[in-house]
Amino acid sequence: MAKHRITITDIAKEMGVTPSTVSRALAGNERVSLKTRERVMAVAKDVGYQPNVLASSLRSGRSDTIGMVVPRINRHFFSNVISGVEALLNPAGLNLLISQSHERMEDERKAVHSLLSNRVGGIIISHSVETSSFDHYNEVVAEEIPLIQFDRVTDKVPGPRIVNDNFLGGMRSTQHLIKNGCKRIAHFAGSLHVNVYQERFEGYKYALEKAGLEFDPSLLVENCIIQEEGARAISELAGTGKIDGLFAASDFSALGAIRKLKEMKIAIPGEVKVTGFANEPFSELVDPALSSVEQNAFEMGTQIARLIMGNMGKQSIPEEEIHIPVRLIPRQSSYSGELDKMIDSDF
Amino acid sequence: MAKHRITITDIAKEMGVTPSTVSRALAGNERVSLKTRERVMAVAKDVGYQPNVLASSLRSGRSDTIGMVVPRINRHFFSNVISGVEALLNPAGLNLLISQSHERMEDERKAVHSLLSNRVGGIIISHSVETSSFDHYNEVVAEEIPLIQFDRVTDKVPGPRIVNDNFLGGMRSTQHLIKNGCKRIAHFAGSLHVNVYQERFEGYKYALEKAGLEFDPSLLVENCIIQEEGARAISELAGTGKIDGLFAASDFSALGAIRKLKEMKIAIPGEVKVTGFANEPFSELVDPALSSVEQNAFEMGTQIARLIMGNMGKQSIPEEEIHIPVRLIPRQSSYSGELDKMIDSDF
DNA sequence: CTGTTAGCGCGTTCAA
């Protein structure tokens, strides 16, 4: 009794009709009489029929699964974006096929190919930091599969892009440090070839400029987004009075800096004020609590889902860029008084 | 030029052979001459052929995608298990279709059905806390799809189970507290209907017993695995001298307890010593750093992958239970001296 | 070593 799956043919001969009728009935086709429709539904449920979506999408050319490629699944931000996407896709009967690129371009390329082989109905992608060539997306656009980029995006690939307002985040963080008296603010950036880090950096520079502070290239550290790098970089900058503030583009490097500063007996926020980015779960738990820029990952996910569902049938995909607002959460690492209100009224 | 995907038929007529030959060549079948094989490969690459895995598995009855259902993807433990699984599956050309149950039985049921509809070649599951009925797995076993449970498991479903050594973790944590002088140790458990929490609780009781301490039911708090519950529960127990130690089955409730204790000006580890479970990323960052039981999530993932790959063809699935070792990481929340060595030589 | 034939399960013509 095992092994054989029940097909529409089974349920057809069970009730003396043809598979076509069953197929139509299950699809809710109006052209089949209400009573047969109901009977089909009943029998289907009764015998435990499970539609074979492989056969279905092979025949129809449509697919009910969406592919998604993220750098890493175990990042707070990405896993929450995924949750947001699923929150809309699942109720609509769509599945999500998730792959990780592990921040490697080659893995990203393979993942995209694999998704194409699986004939997914759409692709959602956030590029790995390594990714510099985008040829592997040519086939995606050639086959007119909706392609949506988020967070780590590039204009070398067509289609909609959904991004955090990184510029705003960088600007607000820097302004916050300035308002709290910082004059020499270092910036730990990621790779400036990646849009998110480039934009945070731009926001930082803009805020400095607006405040009449000169940008000092010696206070910029690139590729500094992990804890170890943050610790290493801060030990070279701090202690000499060279800096009194740090805007890190990553909570992880900010964390490394904080731990190293404590080790060096440099007071936070007394001597150096620190802010991070992404509001990782640990940020409010470290001592002192780390100020950080909160991204609305879940909302980003729902927007992505909305976009992809809206474009699955269509042939031309609109070329828009959607910005999701971010907000700075001030904590003890960057100020000591009551500043929340002030932040809101910045500018 | 868009829209039409290249098929084996295309490349067949391109080189004047039949689709069968192309199919065999691409499969690396020895029965086709080396030179045609090479020619096929060359043409395939040349025209950018992407195999249609839907058609392939519809025809062959085999599937190259594995389904996985976890309670939540944004838990450190689960996302690392996923990484471990992918680390073996991807190189083998297998895909992973991930779903979340959000700790709801109904979602878990839907997810399993959806995987069956997608004709996955195997299913990996960790049950939601809510899940008490397991009927939805009958079809899985009836259709002889390899089914592997991990972490949250039940013997009501057949097939292999891969679990952490929760008993050992509970025992070691409690022993550790006892060795550090605790006499009245509270336990924050999860739902005792869930194997992992039941086993941690058993380990706790066992350690108490071996040390000649009596288990006091009033020191057991069930369903206490989130931060808020931990805070609430500790405020009722601490401060009266009723307890001098806490073994929490979750780092989150341990965190809640720590924060509340600090608020109550109760010294940690001076007056109350605390240990948690799962070694969440934040555990080493809180103040005082939280002692916790580390689970080897990645290794668990690789073991799962190994098992499922080994069973994909087979008809009978071995009924084994594999235990992944865990280890206690002592930190400042539970001791002040040098105890690492002592822990290793326990028992 | 290669071609022919058939069919996986379903959806969609075209007729009736």
Next chain:
DNA sequence: TTGAACGCGCTAACAG
């Protein structure tokens, strides 16, 4: 309102 026939792209049985 229903049935008959065909084919999505691929693999597998049987020939030769």
